[in-house]
Amino acid sequence: MxxxxxxxxxxxxxxxxxxxxxxxxxxxxxxxxxxxxxxxxxxxxxxxxxxxxxxxxxxxxxxxxxxxxxxxxxxxxxxxxxxxxxxxxxxxxxxxxxxxxxxxxxxxxxxxxxxxxxxxxxxxxxxxxxxxxxxYPGVAESLLARSDSVRYSTTIDAESKRKLWRSSLKMRAYGFRQCKVKVGADCDADAARMGVIRRWIGPRMDLRVDANEAWLPEKVLQHAKALAPFDITCIEQPVAHEELASLTELRRELDVPVMLDESLTSLHDAHEAIRLSACDLFNIRISKCGGVLNSLRLAMLAKEHGLGYQLGCHPGETGILSAAGRHFASVVRDIRYLEGSYDHHVLATVPTMPDLTFGYGGRAPALTQPGLGVELDLxxxxxxxxxxxxxxxxx
Missing domain, CATH: 3.30.390.10 (Enolase-like, N-terminal domain)
Known part of the structure; x- marks a missing residue:
């Protein structure tokens, strides 16, 4: 056809x-x-x-x-x-x-x-x-494992300190296991924010941070040391893409894994990151990386080189990309962190049906309907x- x-x-x-x-x-x-x-x-x-x-x-x-x-x-x-x-x-x-x-x-x-x-x-x-x-031709069986459900992590953005306790308590009460925190260039302010978050979100929550390229290479170790008391499990995109090569040496002194996001947009980027030994994990996003098939290729490459990966998302994705991520996550194994399906939590109006917003604890069922299983309500x-x-x- x-x-x-x-x-x-x-x-x-x-x-x-x-x-x-x-x-x-x-x-x-x-x-x-x-x-x-x-x-x-x-x-x-x-x-x-x-x-x-x-x-x-x-x-x-x-x-x-x-x-x-x-x-x-x-x-x-x-x-x-x-x-x-x-x-x-x-x-x-x-x-x-x-x-x-x-x-x-x-x-x-x-x-x-x-x-x-x-x-x-x-x-x-x-x-x-x-x-x-x-x-997909050539995909290794070790990369695939069908699951009946998936579990998403949550995010706390760079909001004011006075709102942090409320957001943190809400994430804890909702039963999430993993939370990403947006951090910036102010080391002392970030440490103070993380102290509030860890206090209210509890000791069992898997906390990671995302700097969105905000840290200078010469400040990375200082920032990481300031955040170490809060048991973070990953630092995402600590430096600007133009400073990617600095991570080769920095990773030897860091005690926490580094994930690339803005520096991981294509197979070219992935090969360069591997050549430089610049990261421990890839942040794969279906839109940023050019689709489900390219995302699968990146996961295959990461697996081949002993790297981890998360499946991320962009704020503002509708249920179409939520569905695509759900299909990916329900058959690709070893996804370290899973983001997406925030629909009703993030969008002012949800233009797709059915509702794919995750439930309590970030849990959501695999999609089994033909195609993506979601339609745009024009x-x-x-x-x-x-x-x-x-x-x-x-x-």
Whole structure:
């Protein structure tokens, strides 16, 4: 069954409250949505969340990139199996409109198109997207393990100190096992915040920190020492990407694992991090890394080199990306930390159905419906749509 048409939308997703970290303050997210339609009328949805300070992308730029891409040529064919669908997804390469030495510009668009195809063909085949992950050629059995449920971690952003005890107590009462805390460049302030958080969140919570590139290389050990009393299990992206090489030496003196996020956007980035011995874990995000298939490749590479990985998310993801992450997490094993499915907790209005927000303790069931198992409610989303373009694929 051929792809007949793609419809691209820019959706402005309002957040319930501003989300703060060292690199940005965000009140909304402009997302790129793709609706793929097959020749028989079967449709599928995909989503990408462009972040200009991570991969240089914007939602408007993603539309421009899609219009410049020869989609009729790249998406041609009538796939009858997951292997053939994967081949078409791999052929889709957004037009190179800018210099892209890291191979990440266009990743949000790539993710959105790929997910729309996996969703549509999953519905056509009557199988969930998780089956496509399991069918990926060359994936080692040691990387896969199907689970009936997953468990998400939570996050405390860079909010004021006076609110910390309330947020911490709430996370503890809700039964989470893991919590990420956003930290910044003020060592003393971060240590004071972590003291409040650890006091109220309890001694059993697995706490990790995310600096979002805020630390200078010469200050990393000082920051880590200040946070050591609070038993943190990971430091995410301590330095700016431009200072990545500094982590080679710093890791020899750190007693806590280092995770890369802004420095881990592509297979090029991953190979460079491995070459430099710059990290212990990858933060894989489906949109940032260019889709489910690229995310799987990154997990495979991490496993091959003895590294860990988490599956992360972006604030502002709708249920489309929540569903994609759920499918990934329910079949890929050894995910150290899992983020996502924050829908009702983060979004002012949830434009997808059914509701995929995790439950008590961050628990959520695996998705077994054909495709992604989620649909965009256009009636709810209509007022937030900022652009719409139709691209004919099958003339």
């Amino acid at each position: 051929r792809v007949r048409q793609l419809t691209a939308y820019v959706l402005r997703v309002q957040l319930r409250k501003p989300f703060r970290h060292a690199s940005a303050v965000r009140n909304y997210s402009d997302n790129i949505l793709i609706r793929a339609e097959l020749a028989d009328g079967t449709t599928g949805w995909g989503e990408g969340v462009p972040r200009d300070y991570v991969t240089g992308e914007t939602a408007e730029g993603a539309i421009e990139q899609l219009l410049a891409t020869p989609v009729s040529e790249q998406l041609a064919g009538e796939p009858a199996s997951w292997l053939e669908v994967i081949a078409i997804c791999d052929r889709f390469q957004p037009a190179a409109l800018v210099d892209d030495p890291r191979g990440s510009y266009g990743n949000s668009l790539r993710a959105a198109v790929e997910l729309s195809l996996l969703d549509a063909y999953g519905k056509l085949f009557g199988e969930p997207v998780s089956k496509a992950i399991e069918a 009636d709810v989303a209509r007022g937030s749509l900022r652009d719409e373009r139709v691209i004919t694929v099958d003339e």
